[in-house]
Amino acid sequence: MLRSFLIYLSKAAWAQNLVTNCGFAWKVASRFVAGTKITEALDVVKTLNAKGINATLDQLGEHTNNAEEANKSTEGILAVLDAIQAANVRSNVSIKLTQIGMGTDNDLCRANLLRIVERAKKYGNFVRIDIEDTPWTDLTIALYHDVLIKGYDTHTVGMAAQAYLYRADADIHKMLEEGITFRLVKGAYKEPPELAYPKKADVDANYDTLVSKLLDASLIQKTILSKDGRHPPIPGIATHDEKRIAFAKAYAEKIGLTREGFEFQMLYGIRRDLQENLCKEGYPMRVYVPFGTHWYPYFMRRLAERPANIWFFISNSFRK
Ligand SMILES: Cc1cc2nc3c(=O)[nH]c(=O)nc-3n(C[C@H](O)[C@H](O)[C@H](O)COP(=O)(O)OP(=O)(O)OC[C@H]3O[C@@H](n4cnc5c(N)ncnc54)[C@H](O)[C@@H]3O)c2cc1C
Numbered sequence: 001m002l003r004s005f006l007i008y009l010s011k012a013a014w015a016q017n018l019v020t021n022c023g024f025a026w027k028v029a030s031r032f033v034a035g036t037k038i039t040e041a042l043d044v045v046k047t048l049n050a051k052g053i054n055a056t057l058d059q060l061g062e063h064t065n066n067a068e069e070a071n072k073s074t075e076g077i078l079a080v081l082d083a084i085q086a087a088n089v090r091s092n093v094s095i096k097l098t099q100i101g102m103g104t105d106n107d108l109c110r111a112n113l114l115r116i117v118e119r120a121k122k123y124g125n126f127v128r129i130d131i132e133d134t135p136w137t138d139l140t141i142a143l144y145h146d147v148l149i150k151g152y153d154t155h156t157v158g159m160a161a162q163a164y165l166y167r168a169d170a171d172i173h174k175m176l177e178e179g180i181t182f183r184l185v186k187g188a189y190k191e192p193p194e195l196a197y198p199k200k201a202d203v204d205a206n207y208d209t210l211v212s213k214l215l216d217a218s219l220i221q222k223t224i225l226s227k228d229g230r231h232p233p234i235p236g237i238a239t240h241d242e243k244r245i246a247f248a249k250a251y252a253e254k255i256g257l258t259r260e261g262f263e264f265q266m267l268y269g270i271r272r273d274l275q276e277n278l279c280k281e282g283y284p285m286r287v288y289v290p291f292g293t294h295w296y297p298y299f300m301r302r303l304a305e306r307p308a309n310i311w312f313f314i315s316n317s318f319r320k
Contacts, residue, residue, distance in 0.1 A: 006304035015300075029299040032298070036293050044289050054091065054229035055090065056094045056128055059292050060295050062099050073100050078119050092128060092231070093125070102140070103136070126156060129158065141171065154181065161183070166196065172213060181217065184239075185238045204241070214235035215235060215257050215261070217235075218261045221233075223261075229284075236265045264285050266285075266287055
């Protein structure tokens with residue numbers, strides 16, 4: 001119930017105005033958001049890199065309303081790629097297609113995506129397309145394929161998949177056959193029971209099933225992370241769930257997949273202890289580092305994931 005309500009609020013303009021106008025909201029949100037400027041985000045990436053952790057930078061934004069906003073977001077993402085190159089940090093980028101025109105002008109979105117992927121290719125970098133809610137799943141996969149058809153490969157652009165969706169198994173099966181690998185997440189949106197497992201136990205079980213498929217494929221593909229930590233055409237096991245992580249480790253060991261054959265991914269500000277421990281154990285570790293002024297929907301999804309965050313939020317609202 002609470003989760004659904006918070007996800008509803010994440011899309012409500014009135015709630016956005018209310019929350020973002022409260023000074024304390026940013027104070028709490030900044031636990032999950034690296035800053036509003038790229039310079040602040042790069043400082044976070046440098047600190048992570050110094051610990052041996054790779055990053056993926058996300059210039060926050062989604063559901064832009066018109067071509068002007070979509071183009072502005074695209075310019076921002078191009079500037080992030082430039083900044084990564086200039087700072088020589090171990091980071092790629094993550095983007096959302098509704099940020100660059102999907103839903104308002106799909107041709108513009110495709111053109112913007114190609115511009116971003118071309119810039120990543122120029123620098124030998126990598127673009128991960130985040131997966132949004134189900135009204136956009138088919139289109140996201142179609143636009144991803146359009147980029148591959150244009151000649152870009154999985155070392156330059158990659159996808160994500162959500163284990164809470166019934167369709168994830170078929171999508172992953174099909175794309176693994178095409179040599180595509182994924183960032184696997186549980187899924188952060190509110191989906192109806194016709195499309196997604198309503199029970200957490202079923203999502204967790206499906207997550208493990210899909211992890212085993214990704215790791216089996218990685219064993220055959222034999223790809224490893226690039227030396228500069230940017231290209232991951234290896235599975236991204238993106239979860240903070242210790243049981244899912246333990247399963248992935250044990251399964252990899254069982255099939256004889258080396259630690260370089262996949263990477264763990266987590267969000268900035270969540271389970272830093274686990275991030276550092278996995279890195280020390282020799283597993284490639286990547287942290288998703290979001291930054292920018294459009295932090296509200298991202299922040300609300302993080303609140304929705306863990307009720308305890310709400311009490312943290314409320315208790316901060318009573319402090320000066
Ligand atoms: C790198 C990365 C990229 C992602 N990209 C996408 C995407 O493209 N599309 C998409 O739909 N979702 C994405 N997500 C979000 C994902 O779908 C989940 O909503 C999120 O990761 C929480 O699920 P979990 O796997 O950590 O498991 P859960 O069972 O939700 O959590 C396991 C444990 O992790 C900790 N935890 C989890 N979330 C929080 C939180 N918000 N605050 C504090 N502690 C927390 C808690 O200790 C919790 O007990 C991404 C997640 C990661 C890590």
